Amino acid sequence: MANITLKDSSVIGDYRPPYFIAEVNSSHGGSLETARNMIEEAKKAGCCGVKFQSWSDESLYSKTYYKDNPIAHRLVKKFSLREADLKELAIYCREAGLSFSSTPYSPKEVDFLLECQAPYIKISSMEINNFGYLRYIAETGSPIILSTGMAEIEEIRAAVSIIKKAGNRDLALLHCVSIYPAPASAIHLNNIIRLREEFPECPIGFSDHTLGTEIAAAATALGAAVIEKHFTLDKSRMGLDNNMAIEPAEMEQLVGNCLNVHQALGGYERVVSSAEYEQRKKMRRSVIAVRDLPAGAVLALDDLAAKRPGDGLPVHEIGSLVGRVLARAVEADTLLRLADLLE
Numbered sequence: 001m002a003n004i005t006l007k008d009s010s011v012i013g014d015y016r017p018p019y020f021i022a023e024v025n026s027s028h029g030g031s032l033e034t035a036r037n038m039i040e041e042a043k044k045a046g047c048c049g050v051k052f053q054s055w056s057d058e059s060l061y062s063k064t065y066y067k068d069n070p071i072a073h074r075l076v077k078k079f080s081l082r083e084a085d086l087k088e089l090a091i092y093c094r095e096a097g098l099s100f101s102s103t104p105y106s107p108k109e110v111d112f113l114l115e116c117q118a119p120y121i122k123i124s125s126m127e128i129n130n131f132g133y134l135r136y137i138a139e140t141g142s143p144i145i146l147s148t149g150m151a152e153i154e155e156i157r158a159a160v161s162i163i164k165k166a167g168n169r170d171l172a173l174l175h176c177v178s179i180y181p182a183p184a185s186a187i188h189l190n191n192i193i194r195l196r197e198e199f200p201e202c203p204i205g206f207s208d209h210t211l212g213t214e215i216a217a218a219a220t221a222l223g224a225a226v227i228e229k230h231f232t233l234d235k236s237r238m239g240l241d242n243n244m245a246i247e248p249a250e251m252e253q254l255v256g257n258c259l260n261v262h263q264a265l266g267g268y269e270r271v272v273s274s275a276e277y278e279q280r281k282k283m284r285r286s287v288i289a290v291r292d293l294p295a296g297a298v299l300a301l302d303d304l305a306a307k308r309p310g311d312g313l314p315v316h317e318i319g320s321l322v323g324r325v326l327a328r329a330v331e332a333d334t335l336l337r338l339a340d341l342l343e
Helices: 032-045 063-068 070-079 083-096 107-115 131-139 153-165 191-198 214-221 248-265 274-283 315-321
Strands: 003-005 011-013 019-023 049-053 099-103 121-123 144-147 171-176 204-208 226-230 286-289 304-307
Touching (some): 032 049, 032 083, 063 070, 083 099, 099 107, 107 121, 107 131, 121 131, 131 153, 144 153, 153 171, 171 191, 171 226, 191 204, 204 214, 214 226, 214 248, 226 248, 286 315, 304 315
Parallel strands (some): 019 049, 019 226, 049 099, 121 144, 144 171, 171 204, 204 226
Antiparallel strands (some): 003 011, 286 304
């Protein structure tokens, strides 16, 4: 299965324990203190990294959009973080033992993230047909995690080709449905398998926009290399996508559930554990005498049956006992032993 190594030496790969990313987006509300608290809570919940958004009012929307949506302009300004803030948060993440990254929306923002030693560059679904931008990021040599929301398979192929032709082989893809929140009926988790078949050299993860935690666990069962989930301290507060994010207790539950599922997957080969072998002794059936049988009796099939426990002669050998001679008397409803039989 495919895997890539991030700049901080973290390895992400198919069927490995998922790499959990807490997507902060704008749920910090523009507050550096809230962002720091979110980093701390993401760490407690078991996340591997925290991801912010690097957009500014200049890099995301045009003047045409703002002219028609003046309130949006104010919101983008309110919820964006300055470079100085992101730099401080990058340091705070490292001190907390978490990876720091942020989704950039311009070459300048890409360069800034490289200065911050981000272990990977996350590319938003909206950029999947922005070929020049994809090429620019790929040529930095940074590992890339690319979301595929809204993209047809041909568009994903084209984006992957651009990145590979730029010489960048450290690419992970995230199956993603860009609806906020996304209903379970829209998710099509089997796309994880499809993407793995289409791009066997790329680890495949899941950017989860559903409510709750169970869909992420299901993605883990399909071998998702990355689980990205929107994160907030308080989903009741106003914010872009904040109402569909999960709070710390839910994030801890999500991480725990996914890790349990990963552990439960185990290996491909059939394994019977030592604990199960012990259970055999208790739960399987052994051969018993149906009635009191005297010494010298020649065993017939109707003399024999099978009951628990399973530490006597196994039931599958009952046919081979027909015609054997008892060396001593056997009481009804008791286990037959080898010592009860003549050689």
